[in-house]
Amino acid sequence: MVSAAMRNQTLKSWRSAEESLLGGMALALLAAACIWLVLGPAPAVAGYLIAVVLLFALLLASLIMMHLAGSTRRQMEAALEGRARAEQRAIEALHESEAQRKEVFEHNPVMYFMVDADGTVLSVNTFGAAQLGYLVSELRGQSVLKVFFEEDRDLVRNSFDVCLTDIGQTHSWEIRKVRKDGSALWVRENAKAVRRLDNRSIVLIACEDITERKEAENALRQSGNYLAEAQRLSHTGSFGWRVATGEIIWSEETFRIFGYDKAPSVTLDMVFQRIHPDDRAQAQQTIDRASSDGRDFDHEYRLLMPDGSVKYAHATAHAVTDVSGGVEFVGAVTDVTARMRAEEKLHEAQAELAHVTRVTALGELAASIAHEVNQPLAAVVANAAASLRWLDRETPNLKEARSALEAIVNDGNRAGEVIQRVRALVNKTADQKVPLDVNEVVNEVITLLHHELFSHGMSLRMELAPALGPVLGDRIQLQQVILNLVINGIDAVQPVTDRPRELVIRTLQEEVHHMLVTVSDCGVGFAAENADRLFDPFFTTKSGGMGMGLSICRSIVESHGGRLSASSNVGPGATFQFSLPMHQEDHRL
Amino acid sequence: MIGRSTSSRNVARAEEPIVYVVDDDASVREALRNLFRSVGLRVEVFGSAPEFLQSELPDVASCLILDIRLPRLSGLDFQVDLAKAAIHIPIIFMTGHGDIPMTVRAMKAGAVDFLTKPFRDQDMLDAVTAAIERDRNSRNEAKILSGLHAHFATLTAREREVMALVTAGLMNKQIAAKIGIAEITVKIHRGHIMRKMAAKSLADLVKMAQALDIQRAAPPQ
Numbered sequence: 001m002v003s004a005a006m007r008n009q010t011l012k013s014w015r016s017a018e019e020s021l022l023g024g025m026a027l028a029l030l031a032a033a034c035i036w037l038v039l040g041p042a043p044a045v046a047g048y049l050i051a052v053v054l055l056f057a058l059l060l061a062s063l064i065m066m067h068l069a070g071s072t073r074r075q076m077e078a079a080l081e082g083r084a085r086a087e088q089r090a091i092e093a094l095h096e097s098e099a100q101r102k103e104v105f106e107h108n109p110v111m112y113f114m115v116d117a118d119g120t121v122l123s124v125n126t127f128g129a130a131q132l133g134y135l136v137s138e139l140r141g142q143s144v145l146k147v148f149f150e151e152d153r154d155l156v157r158n159s160f161d162v163c164l165t166d167i168g169q170t171h172s173w174e175i176r177k178v179r180k181d182g183s184a185l186w187v188r189e190n191a192k193a194v195r196r197l198d199n200r201s202i203v204l205i206a207c208e209d210i211t212e213r214k215e216a217e218n219a220l221r222q223s224g225n226y227l228a229e230a231q232r233l234s235h236t237g238s239f240g241w242r243v244a245t246g247e248i249i250w251s252e253e254t255f256r257i258f259g260y261d262k263a264p265s266v267t268l269d270m271v272f273q274r275i276h277p278d279d280r281a282q283a284q285q286t287i288d289r290a291s292s293d294g295r296d297f298d299h300e301y302r303l304l305m306p307d308g309s310v311k312y313a314h315a316t317a318h319a320v321t322d323v324s325g326g327v328e329f330v331g332a333v334t335d336v337t338a339r340m341r342a343e344e345k346l347h348e349a350q351a352e353l354a355h356v357t358r359v360t361a362l363g364e365l366a367a368s369i370a371h372e373v374n375q376p377l378a379a380v381v382a383n384a385a386a387s388l389r390w391l392d393r394e395t396p397n398l399k400e401a402r403s404a405l406e407a408i409v410n411d412g413n414r415a416g417e418v419i420q421r422v423r424a425l426v427n428k429t430a431d432q433k434v435p436l437d438v439n440e441v442v443n444e445v446i447t448l449l450h451h452e453l454f455s456h457g458m459s460l461r462m463e464l465a466p467a468l469g470p471v472l473g474d475r476i477q478l479q480q481v482i483l484n485l486v487i488n489g490i491d492a493v494q495p496v497t498d499r500p501r502e503l504v505i506r507t508l509q510e511e512v513h514h515m516l517v518t519v520s521d522c523g524v525g526f527a528a529e530n531a532d533r534l535f536d537p538f539f540t541t542k543s544g545g546m547g548m549g550l551s552i553c554r555s556i557v558e559s560h561g562g563r564l565s566a567s568s569n570v571g572p573g574a575t576f577q578f579s580l581p582m583h584q585e586d587h588r589l
Numbered sequence: 590m591i592g593r594s595t596s597s598r599n600v601a602r603a604e605e606p607i608v609y610v611v612d613d614d615a616s617v618r619e620a621l622r623n624l625f626r627s628v629g630l631r632v633e634v635f636g637s638a639p640e641f642l643q644s645e646l647p648d649v650a651s652c653l654i655l656d657i658r659l660p661r662l663s664g665l666d667f668q669v670d671l672a673k674a675a676i677h678i679p680i681i682f683m684t685g686h687g688d689i690p691m692t693v694r695a696m697k698a699g700a701v702d703f704l705t706k707p708f709r710d711q712d713m714l715d716a717v718t719a720a721i722e723r724d725r726n727s728r729n730e731a732k733i734l735s736g737l738h739a740h741f742a743t744l745t746a747r748e749r750e751v752m753a754l755v756t757a758g759l760m761n762k763q764i765a766a767k768i769g770i771a772e773i774t775v776k777i778h779r780g781h782i783m784r785k786m787a788a789k790s791l792a793d794l795v796k797m798a799q800a801l802d803i804q805r806a807a808p809p810q
Contacts, residue, residue: 371658371706374705374706374707375614375616375617375706376616377706377707378617378620378683378706378707378708379614379616379617379619379620380620380707381620381707381708381709381710382617382620382621382623382624382707382708382710382713383620383623383624384710385624385627385710385711386620386623386624386626386627386710387623387627388627389624389627389628390627400623400626400627403623404620404623404627407616407619407620407623410616411616411620414616450658451658454658454663455658457663
């Protein structure tokens with residue numbers, strides 16, 4: 001086709017050369033005719049000669065003309081050839097650019113669509129069609145809606161309308177397209193409506209496959225959603241705190257826990273505003289320490305919400321050092337209110353159970369307790385009778401009467417103390433942990449048990465370590481533990497007849513920070529297979545036992561930060577022992 | 590209160606009855622001491638049974654007030670130990686919380702009374718008075734008996750033989766016939782017996798013989 005055009009061009013130039021030649025010849029013939037007309041129809045020799053000359057001249061002129069025409073033709077041909085070459089080059093260049101454009105159009109990894117105002121596909125590039133699983137021919141002439149999901153078609157129409165009313169402006173949107181096989185791909189479409197020469201509007205669309213990005217986005221959003229959901233479910237919010245700038249970032253859940261609306265910036269003040277006034281100083285201390293030493297921290301505090309409700313929060317943070325060497329804490333704050341409430345409930349239930357077992361134990365000790373009260377009462381009565389007699393004498397002996405009365409006061413107090421001790425054990429008390437002398441606690445319990453030991457024919461040996469430091473504990477609860485262990489010891493010794501029935505209570509400093517209370521009996525001991533179950537609730541080897549005693553004891557000891565354990569003696573019997581941490585004045589527990 | 594007695598009064602109080610108190614509870618012990626002193630009774634208190642046993646017990650009317658609940662050795666066991674050691678002293682038991690088996694055991698073993706703490710002072714004083722009276726009587730009886738034994742020990746074998754027969758109700762003549770001596774000799778023996786035994790009458794001698802259980806002691810010839 002290219003060579004044909006070139007030939008045409010050449011032919012055209014030939015024709016013009018011939019036209020010039022023929023023109024010349026026609027001119028010569030015209031000249032000859034003129035001459036013939038001048039000379040008239042009667043030719044003479046001279047006329048012939050003139051005619052011959054004229055013909056000759058005409059021939060000459062023709063030859064000259066021919067020559068001229070030939071040279072012109074050659075020139076023209078040369079010019080034509082040059083022009084043709086230029087054209088050829090231009091055509092080649094055009095062709096090349098066209099090929100490139102076509103190349104770009106067809107194979108650029110961008111889908112191109114040209115759609116008329118009715119939404120019919122005027123053209124689509126191969127890549128575009130291929131991406132959608134079609135051949136170009138399958139799309140051309142079809143409605144562009146074919147490649148969109150049913151439910152997205154309105155959106156497509158609207159977007160088209162926007163483009164068509166806003167000609168010349170590029171609009172873009174993200175939408176799903178549907179492949180021939182029904183699968184979806186996400187695209188970002190850049191569309192622009194243009195007016196064609198024929199005044200019809202068409203929409204040019206370039207779309208880029210963003211499926212991967214979209215999936216990544218979705219995955220991110222989903223994981224973000226999962227995280228948010230997880231935070232919401234676990235009542236755990238996250239936070240970041242850049243110490244140097246004071247910048248704090250909260251997650252949605254953290255905002256929720258602290259009862260703030262989501263805000264772009266959070267300040268420490270906002271945090272402290274919510275922390276319960278009673279817990280502020282300690283929280284401040286933790287924060288100050290963390291900001292100065294840049295070490296991980298972990299603390300609990302209460303939040304006093306604007307509606308007056310109280311939440312329990314537990315925050316834990318890990319320190320990370322960023323590239324510039326600044327410290328940033330990344331942490332989690334958990335709303336542990338529900339857990340705390342459950343713990344409180346559990347604690348209440350345990351206290352209730354402890355109380356029941358305590359009262360049960362005291363019931364077993366009724367005789368001993370009566371004895372412990374009767375003892376000072378007997379002294380009171382005897383002293384009172386004595387002082388009356390001293391006074392009734394002819395010369396009243398006031399000195400003796402006074403000393404008897406003083407004894408009454410002491411004995412009365414002593415009886416009162418026993419009653420108080422029993423009442424304390426019978427009462428339901430909230431646990432009050434105060435510094436206690438364990439030896440004193442042991443002695444107090446033993447005063448209630450003397451008779452019990454005696455009536456079971458048992459002797460008691462006490463080896464209490466002198467100058468034992470205090471422990472932080474609840475007097476009644478610890479008394480209950482000792483009471484239980486001693487009663488167990490007495491019961492264990494009952495079947496024993498062939499050896500002295502002895503019970504030994506010892507207190508000793510175990511390590512620097514712990515003390516130990518041991519209760520050893522020489523009784524029947526326990527079977528090795530029961531060793532693990534001794535502390536289980538409802539486990540009992542006694543016919544009348546509830547099986548709660550040791551279980552309660554263990555939970556009491558553990559709530560004091562200690563440990564209760566049992567071991568078989570080398571000789572007969574068993575030893576139950578519990579350790580308690582010593583109370584240190586300068587440490588909060 | 591404790592070091593009150595002086596040596597001059599000791600002599601005067603030599604015959605005074607003593608109340609012994611054994612209780613491991615100091616306040617009960619001291620209260621009892623007060624009570625008995627307020628009625629003018631001499632009282633000695635001990636914290637444990639061994640302490641009581643180690644102390645010197647004067648030969649005067651006395652009684653022991655014993656707490657049934659004593660460390661290591663219970664009051665009941667102590668009662669048995671005292672009997673084994675032939676220490677006869679009326680025992681009044683005290684207990685903080687009386688129980689029937691213990692009471693029965695104590696009474697069977699010869700306790701004179703059993704008081705439950707807290708007891709009325711008068712009950713305690715009455716019990717002590719009765720116990721001391723009983724002890725005084727038994728001590729008197731023992732004293733008389735030991736006097737009789739001493740007198741009896743001065744009799745010759747023949748005189749003991751005659752005394753057994755006399756107090757058995759035999760006439761002089763019968764005795765003389767029974768042991769093959771003259772009636773007059775029997776009379777002389779009888780005179781010696783009456784004098785040596787410090788008997789005022791035959792009836793008196795019969796009582797003495799009964800106390801000494803002479804019939805058995807007399808060799809049946």
